[in-house]
Amino acid sequence: MSEILIIEDERDIVESLEYNLRKEGHRVSKAYDxxxxxxxxxxxxPSLVLLDLxxxxxxxxxxxxxxxxxxxxxxxxxxxxxxxxxxTDKVVGLELGADDYIVKPFSMKELIARVKAVLRRYxxxxxxxGQILRFKDLEIDSARHEVKAQGKLVELTAREFQxxxxxAENKGKVFSRExxxxxxxxxxxxxxxxxxxxxxxRLREKLGKAGRCLLTLRGVGYKFNDI
Numbered sequence: 001m002s003e004i005l006i007i008e009d010e011r012d013i014v015e016s017l018e019y020n021l022r023k024e025g026h027r028v029s030k031a032y033d034x035x036x037x038x039x040x041x042x043x044x045x046p047s048l049v050l051l052d053l054x055x056x057x058x059x060x061x062x063x064x065x066x067x068x069x070x071x072x073x074x075x076x077x078x079x080x081x082x083x084x085x086x087x088t089d090k091v092v093g094l095e096l097g098a099d100d101y102i103v104k105p106f107s108m109k110e111l112i113a114r115v116k117a118v119l120r121r122y123x124x125x126x127x128x129x130g131q132i133l134r135f136k137d138l139e140i141d142s143a144r145h146e147v148k149a150q151g152k153l154v155e156l157t158a159r160e161f162q163x164x165x166x167x168a169e170n171k172g173k174v175f176s177r178e179x180x181x182x183x184x185x186x187x188x189x190x191x192x193x194x195x196x197x198x199x200x201x202r203l204r205e206k207l208g209k210a211g212r213c214l215l216t217l218r219g220v221g222y223k224f225n226d227i
Contacts, residue, residue, distance in 0.1 A: 002047035002119055006030040007037030007063060008081060009055055013104075017050065020108050021115070034058030038066055041073055048119055051098070053082040053089065061092060068097035068157055075145075075158040077118045081106070094195040097159055099185065121186050122158070133168050135226040137210040140165050149210035159184070160203055163196075167214065167224035176221040196222070 004026045008014050011032070018028045029044060031037035035057040041049055049067070053060035060080060067073045080093045080101040093101050099118050102111055133140040139148040145161060147154045156164070163184050167175070175183070177196040185195075200222060204211030215223050 001025055001027060003027045003029065003044065004048050004050060004115070005037065005041055005044065005046040006050045007034065007041075007055065007060070008050065008052040009033060010052070013081075016108065017111070020112060024112060024116075032056075034060065034063045038063050041067055041076065042070065045073065046076060047122075048115060049076055049078045050115070051078050051080050053080060053084055053093070061096060064093065064096045064098055071155060075122075077122050077158070079114060079118060091195060094185070095198045097157055099159070117186060133165070135168070135210075135213065138168075138207070138213060140168055147207075149207045154206050156203070156206060160199055160206070163199055164203055164207075164214075167222065171224045171226060174217055174221050174223045180222065 004021055006014055006017050006021075006028060008017070008030070009032050014030050014032070018030060021028050026047075029040055029046065031040050034055040037049075037051070037055070038058060040046075041063075051060045051063060055063070058066075060082070064078055064080070067076060067078065074097075077099045078097065080098045081104060082089060082093070082101060083104045099121075100114050102114060131142045133142075137150050140161075141147070142165065145158075147156055147161065147164065163180065166180070166184050180196050200214055200216070204214055207214075213224055213226060215225050217223065
């Protein structure tokens with residue numbers, strides 16, 4: 001049974017979400033503004049957060065950013081709920097670390113399916129647990145969800161870890177942004193997005209010298225080389 005936190009200021013939407021999620025067997029907690037929602041997320045560490053963007057107090061972007069920058073909450077998946085359909089809002093949400101976005105008004109059936117898909121990715125990560133990938137300056141431990149660069153632990157978000165692991169498992173193979181979004185985020189984004197670029201940039205910064213293994217092929221995509 002999963003614990004889902006709803007951060008949404010429209011009470012009728014909250015009631016509908018709570019009713020349908022409980023029907024699916026989930027436990028539900030709720031907050032009606034960004035500040036209260038952030039506090040609840042930090043206290044409860046829910047299985048998933050449904051996050052509206054237009055919130056009183058802290059807006060959804062600020063909440064998402066703070067959750068993803070906090071080591072205690074960075075691995076919590078976030079699904080954004082928004083009335084904003086502009087491409088920039090979707091892109092910013094994904095770049096901040098959100099796992100998916102749903103534009104209002106939405107079908108409850110679709111939302112439940114998206115929630116299940118995100119939870120399934122986090123509950124059943126690939127590849128098989130226990131596999132350790134070792135390279136010259138880098139070690140990726142799937143069982144412990146840990147990365148070491150030059151022998152030192154590197155603090156990564158869940159999405160950064162998944163992206164690095166996927167590229168390392170497929171060493172030498174080139175992937176386009178779209179392929180990585182589909183494989184790592186598990187979503188098809190029908191817009192031009194720099195989400196992958198931003199995550200790769202952060203990975204390189206965090207890995208230091210070991211970040212040289214993440215190569216950019218201009219106009220083509222990305223690949224992992226053991227340097």
